[in-house]
Amino acid sequence: MNVSVVLFTADLRLHDHPPLRAALAGSDRVVPLFVRDRGVDRAGFAAPNRLAFLADCLRDLDAGLRERGGRLVVRSGDVVEEVCRVAAETDASEVRMAADVSGYAHRRERRLRDALEADGRRLNVHDAVTTAVAPGALTPAASDHFAVFTPYFRHWSRQRLRTALGAPRTVRVPDGVGSGKLPARAGLPGVSEGLAPGGETAGRRRLTAWLRSGLAGYADGHDDLAGDATSRLSPHLHFGTLSPIELVHRARRAGGPGAESFVRQLAWRDFHRQVLAARPGAATADYRTRHDRWRSWRTARGDIEAWRQGRTGYPVVDAAMRQLRYEGWMPGRARLLTASFLVKTLYVDWRVGARHFLELLVDGDVASNQLNWQWMAGTGADTRPGRVLNPVTQARRYDPDGAYVRRWVPELRGVPGGAVHEPWRLRGPDRAALDYPDPVVELSEGRARFERARGRDRPHPA
Numbered sequence: 001m002n003v004s005v006v007l008f009t010a011d012l013r014l015h016d017h018p019p020l021r022a023a024l025a026g027s028d029r030v031v032p033l034f035v036r037d038r039g040v041d042r043a044g045f046a047a048p049n050r051l052a053f054l055a056d057c058l059r060d061l062d063a064g065l066r067e068r069g070g071r072l073v074v075r076s077g078d079v080v081e082e083v084c085r086v087a088a089e090t091d092a093s094e095v096r097m098a099a100d101v102s103g104y105a106h107r108r109e110r111r112l113r114d115a116l117e118a119d120g121r122r123l124n125v126h127d128a129v130t131t132a133v134a135p136g137a138l139t140p141a142a143s144d145h146f147a148v149f150t151p152y153f154r155h156w157s158r159q160r161l162r163t164a165l166g167a168p169r170t171v172r173v174p175d176g177v178g179s180g181k182l183p184a185r186a187g188l189p190g191v192s193e194g195l196a197p198g199g200e201t202a203g204r205r206r207l208t209a210w211l212r213s214g215l216a217g218y219a220d221g222h223d224d225l226a227g228d229a230t231s232r233l234s235p236h237l238h239f240g241t242l243s244p245i246e247l248v249h250r251a252r253r254a255g256g257p258g259a260e261s262f263v264r265q266l267a268w269r270d271f272h273r274q275v276l277a278a279r280p281g282a283a284t285a286d287y288r289t290r291h292d293r294w295r296s297w298r299t300a301r302g303d304i305e306a307w308r309q310g311r312t313g314y315p316v317v318d319a320a321m322r323q324l325r326y327e328g329w330m331p332g333r334a335r336l337l338t339a340s341f342l343v344k345t346l347y348v349d350w351r352v353g354a355r356h357f358l359e360l361l362v363d364g365d366v367a368s369n370q371l372n373w374q375w376m377a378g379t380g381a382d383t384r385p386g387r388v389l390n391p392v393t394q395a396r397r398y399d400p401d402g403a404y405v406r407r408w409v410p411e412l413r414g415v416p417g418g419a420v421h422e423p424w425r426l427r428g429p430d431r432a433a434l435d436y437p438d439p440v441v442e443l444s445e446g447r448a449r450f451e452r453a454r455g456r457d458r459p460h461p462a
Contacts, residue, residue, distance in 0.1 A: 060199025
């Protein structure tokens, strides 16, 4: 009997899963395997919200496999050791898995390949499973990756993507393969109260609703904070319960400005992955240094805590940070303006903010999180490193009536209209009645500090 092991990582789905389909086509039996990687715990990436979402994903994946006659095998420990153990137990000839982009994933893949080959087994790694275009597929003439998004997007848009695969009808698993218990969300400490459910079933339901009623208005509405007009599919892309290739195909079939804008965001996701694949050090070090002398936790502790708790005195910043804590998620515009406030207005090291986001974001991953933070800090791929997002200007533009602020900052619900964005301007008893702090810093003071620190760079307010 010919057996293959399919190692699930960030591809927790049955639809459009090339490693699984290839294994089913070439083997009599397949072991769908997920290893709870203790290296993730040691690296500090086992955040409660992602663990809870992961538990939903694994239970849903197991249910889908059981409907097809199979089941998910779950192990815990070192990935290389556990995969080799399962391969030996089942006398599997090969292991198949999706490619990933982080330095940790590359090291894990090399270790796994060496260990399997020492036992006479093969490792087959499939590209374009967690991305629409594989990280190394597009390169400029003089470099191993694109450092600027616009030329990357031109090339990316011309790529012919493979056809999305359907889910298999039958999955047959060898008898007697031992498995640990599936994790459960219930009882996990520190999970955000409003965290959305995970799993392929929930993801496909969300995708169907989004294509029907959200995609058409995405171009005009995705920055509308109160309108909540983003797709909210990023957690499903992060855990791979949805295929980015399927999303591109389905959006393009729908057509229109909304689809074009949405596909562009999927290209940004691939762009960051090809940067990180080529420069894994960008996860912790400046991609393009500006020789910043950032304020540290020690020198800016009070400001950092105010930002983390949503008590900066700037309502739109505080609303976004409170949404993050409650939902484990926030829209892209909110991420940009809160990041700009921390790194440009408070002049705090981008790594402080990136770490906090990874502690809470259900879709937090190294490529998108770290490189978006670097983009806003001006140390990444941004061609305008001096850009500063003014929180008041941003609030007036993207939350003109203050509905988003009132939703998340209940202390300000009684402040009418656009006045909610500048509560410090209220006078007398109106201001005294608010249990809300004054701004932690004047915007002009923060801008002047940033200008002095950057020297030759002059910020461009946006």
